[in-house]
Amino acid sequence: MAKQMEKSLKSTFKEKNDEKFIVKYRKNYYDIKKFIVKHPGGVNTLKGLNNSDMTSRFIKAHPHSDAAMYLMKEYHITKPIQLLTTTICKSNDCNLKDAQYKKLIVSSIEDSNNNIIDENVEHLVDWSRAMLPQIGKICKQYEQWVHMPVDRSLRLFGPWYLEMCTKTAWWIVPIFWLPVIGALIYNEMWGVLFAGNVVKTLSLLFYFLLGITFWTFLEYVLHRYLFHMSINKRSHPWICSFHFMIHGLHHKVPFDSMRLVFPPVPGAILAIIIYAPLSMIVPQPRVILAGALFGYLCYDMIHYYLHYGDPSNRLLYQMKRYHYQHHFAHQNLGFGISTPLWDTVFNTRIHLRKLKFRLKWK
Secondary structure, eight states: OHHHHHHHHHHHHHHHHHOEEEEEEEEEEEOGGGGGGOTOOSSGGGOOTEEEEOHHHHHOOOOOHHHHHHHHHHGOOOOOOSSOOOOOOSSSOOOSSSSSGGGGGGSOOOOSSSOOOOOOOEEEEEEHOHHHHHHHHGGGHHHHHHTTTSSSSSOOOSHHHHHHHHHTTTTHHHHHHHHHHHHHIIIIIIHHHTTOOHHHHHHHHHHHHHHHHHHHHHHIIIIIITTTOOOOOTTTTTHHHHHHHIIIIISSSTGGGSSSSSSSHHHHHHHHHHHHHHHSSSSSSHHHHHHHHHHHHHHHHHHHHHHOOOOSSHHHHHHHHHHHHHHHHHHSSSSOOSOOOOHEHHHHHEOOOOOOSSOOOO
C-alpha cells in the first residue's frame, strides 16, 4: 500500500511538471496545468488524467457546483492536434488499469453533473479595462456574474496609484500589525507582569482573550451581513460597486494572491472606527484592542494559507476544505474563517462530507 501511494504521488508530481495537462470532458478539451494546485478537490484527485478523457470519472464524482463548472471554462482550449488517450471503457472486454472503471460505460450512467453553465457572462465587462467603473453598469446581472469565478488577473482602478493600494502581499500584514499589537501589550500589560500581580495579570489576560473572541464574532458579522449583503436587480449601482470593492472581487477572482489579505491602511481606519465607541463603554479597551488585532492578524494569515497552503495539520486541513466549500458550493453558508464557532451558533455551518482519502494541494 505504501509503495502504491508513493508511486501515485510521484506520478502526480510528474504530471504537475509536464508542460501541459490536457483533459477531455464530453466533447471539449481543457488545459488545467495552472489549475492543478488550485483545485478545491486536491491534486491527487486529478492523478492519471493527463492526456485522457475525464468524462467517466467526472460523472462518477460528487456533483460539482455551478461555480465550479463555470470556472472550468477558463481552461478551455481548441482540440489538440494529437488525439488524446481515453480511460473510458467502450466494450465489455476492454482492459483498464483502474478496476473501478472496468464496468463503467458512460452512455449507461445517469449524469448527476448536469449543471453545466452554457452561458458565459464575461461579455458583460471588458477585462482589459479597470473593473470598478464597470460594475455599476451590470447591476441587473451582478449577483450572477460575481459568483461565477474566473482564474485571471483583475484591475480594480484605472490610475496606477489607486490600483497599487488595492494589492497587498501577505507578509506586509504582520510587518504592519505586529509592532502595533506589541506596543499595546507592552504599554498595558508588561508592567503588571513584572510586578507579579497574579490577579491583575489574569484579569488582563481575560480581556486579551475577550478581544480575540470579539474579533471572531466581528469577522462573522462582517462576512455575513456586509461582505455578503443582499444584492438584487434593483440595487443601486453604488451598492454593487461598494460590494465588489470590499469582497465581491475576492469571489470573482479567488486565486489572486495579492487580494487575499486586507490592506493595512483601510484596516487601520476600520480599527479606529470600531475602537472609538468601544473605548467609552468597556474596561481595558486597549488590551481588548490588542486581542482583537491579534485575532484579525491570525484570521488574515489563516485566510491566505487556506487558499495557497497544503495543510498537514488536521484542523487546518478541515478549515481549507470548509472555506473552499464556501467559495465554490455554499456561498451563503460558512462565513467563519478563523473558526466555525459562530456558524454553529447561528446555524450557517457547512457540514463536510467524509472522504475516502486525504486531499493534497502540492
